[in-house]
Amino acid sequence: MYDEDDFSDLDLEAELESPLDKLEPIDAESETAKPNPDEMLALLSAPETQQRMLATRAFCELEDERAIPQLIRLLADACPLVRVSAAYALGRNPSVDAVEPLITQLHQDWNGYVRKGVVWALGNCRDRRSLPPLTEALKTDISAVRLWAASALAQMVNVGYEAMIGAIPSLIEGARRDPIAAVRSNCAWAIGEICRELPSNVIYASAIDALLEAFAEDEEMGVREDARAALLKVGDPRGLQLIEEIEREYWT
Missing domain, CATH: 1.25.10.10 (Leucine-rich Repeat Variant)
Structure with a gap:
């Protein structure tokens, strides 16, 4: 665009x-x-x-x-x-x-x-009407707008379940693919905010997988730290276990 x-x-x-x-x-x-x-x-x-x-x-x-x-x-x-x-x-x-x-x-x-x-x-x-333009902005706009679109999508937790699950795919894509580390970090933060309000289902599991991937594999330390903070906030058992394993391996 x-x-x-x-x-x-x-x-x-x-x-x-x-x-x-x-x-x-x-x-x-x-x-x-x-x-x-x-x-x-x-x-x-x-x-x-x-x-x-x-x-x-x-x-x-x-x-x-x-x-x-x-x-x-x-x-x-x-x-x-x-x-x-x-x-x-x-x-x-x-x-x-x-x-x-x-x-x-x-x-x-x-x-x-x-x-x-x-x-x-x-x-x-x-x-709810904001969801399509915000997801499109996260995919196609300049980095400053993508950065804030990711944060704005976290507000879908105040809109409802359908809006939350509608926001997750573009946030996962942003956390994995965006070339700007700050945007990936905001996507990870937003995913964590939404996951706190989601039931444990397939969509929730996919979102947690994206946070685990960011924590374990992202090349930028800041993104990994934000993904870690999101996982800790959500309190997902898989996330907590991976954090413990990686940190134990690091210190030993």
């Missing part, structure tokens, strides 16, 4: 970040530091891009359902910094009404930072 070469001017470290990552957070402990919600609501319709950006960023911290219709509209703003802030703001203010517009923007937005914010928001919306 999207070619990594479209972002050839970004190195991997920069690609994994968002413009919002560089901004100082609004002080959650100080009521006086928070923007006035009514003023920010008015600025969401401001003709000046800078004011719309200020307002959308404010709702990345503020929770106010009155902002949702305007934030949905701003997903299609001409300025990518407004769009990315609107996506994060909808993740802070999730709504069933935002799911379809977020999916549409994920499919059509050329900007990887925006798509990264959109997948985070879709995860927070915890809606």
Whole structure:
């Protein structure tokens, strides 16, 4: 769907970040530091891009359902910094009404930072409709979006059994095949989160097999450590036994 070469001017470290990552957070402990919600609501319709950006960023911290219709509209703003802030703001203010517009923007937005914010928001919306676009993003998008799509798929534990088992195959594929270690790690973490809520069946066993494979065979120590942590969290007997055997062999 999207070619990594479209972002050839970004190195991997920069690609994994968002413009919002560089901004100082609004002080959650100080009521006086928070923007006035009514003023920010008015600025969401401001003709000046800078004011719309200020307002959308404010709702990345503020929770106010009155902002949702305007934030949905701003997903299609001409300025990518407004769009990315609107996506994060909808993740802070999730709504069933935002799911379809977020999916549409994920499919059509050329900007990887925006798509990264959109997948985070879709995860927070915890809606069954998010499953197909998130699994597709994990397979085909740039690494920054794949990274967050894996984390967002872990939210399927809050949607239901069908959504959980629908997320597992793409997460297993990501844990085994993704060329970026951080994405494989997030896939392993997400598999562990879902396995904790699954009954012991064939799908559960396949997911555990993927975690065992990552722990025993992945070339990156960080991926192995995350797979190990996931297995310990799940408490699967096979996983615990393999961890014990490998660690005993290592120390002897």
